[in-house]
Amino acid sequence: MSATIVDRATGPWDLRLQLVTDERVERPRLRRAVDAAVDAGAGVVQLRAKGASAREQLDLLAELDAVIAGRAALIVDDRLDVALAARDAGLRIAGVHLGQSDVPPTTARRLLGEGALVGWTANTLEHFAAAAVLPAGTLDYLGVGVIHPTATKPGHPPALGVDGFRALAAHAPLPCVAIGGVTEVDAGELVAAGAAGVAVVSRICAADDPAGAARAIADAVGIGVGVGVGVGVGIEAAVGTAAEAGPRIAAQVGILARADGSPGTGAGDPVSAANEGIVR
């Protein structure tokens, strides 16, 4: 048995906790929140700055890249052009999170490459059906919500609640990241309901104690279980829904062992495997 070192800036991706930046928060505070979230184990940081110009987003990405320092994947909301320009400027940009009205995920995959992280918003069975017919390997995950009403996204779709999420996610062709009003109160329930992870804006970015909030959510989604000990028992565990979605996904749902060498709870269960699949 040997420890597996994962470069979290380049994958495989840990989807259990994604910090999405809050454009209402001042930059120094935002930098602290990002640092705290990554310290707590967030595997993905998404720049969401809808009011910012492309140049402003590039500046922000440079700041975030410096704070993250390769400890997590940095992705961009909506803007494939900005993601590509930031890469061109030498920043570590893992990929994008696209909405239904953004450029097609197939374009993003083609331009960002096989190793990129590409997420797509999907809130309905129709969205799931559209995701399911994309070429295998186009998408890494679906962003599903909102779970609760949230002021962070005005005009958001109807709130699913945890039960609605469970019912919807049961039909998902890819790992689902739950978003919208998520806190430590229900992050664990969402994982139990089938989420590969949660995406969080205000509970961390606007918290008085972002480090405490990030740690509480990280604990709730099981980050920290089996840290540092990995064995190669992931391939069998990866058979099932996620693996059927394509070989890229199967490769991401490797299983880890606990410190005593026994397999993690993901063995034989691809959803749990997805939640436990990264050794750091």
Ligand SMILES: Cc1ncc(COP(=O)(O)OP(=O)(O)O)c(N)n1
């Ligand atoms: C992880 C995750 N899921 C969903 C969204 C929502 O993205 P989108 O539909 O593009 O809406 P905006 O964020 O652009 O308002 C997301 N950003 N992240």
Ligand SMILES: Cc1ncsc1CCOP(=O)(O)O
């Ligand atoms: C970007 C986005 N998409 C759906 S809800 C949401 C915002 C979630 O923010 P918060 O975690 O503050 O509720």
Ligand SMILES: [Mg+2]
């Ligand atoms: Mg978007």
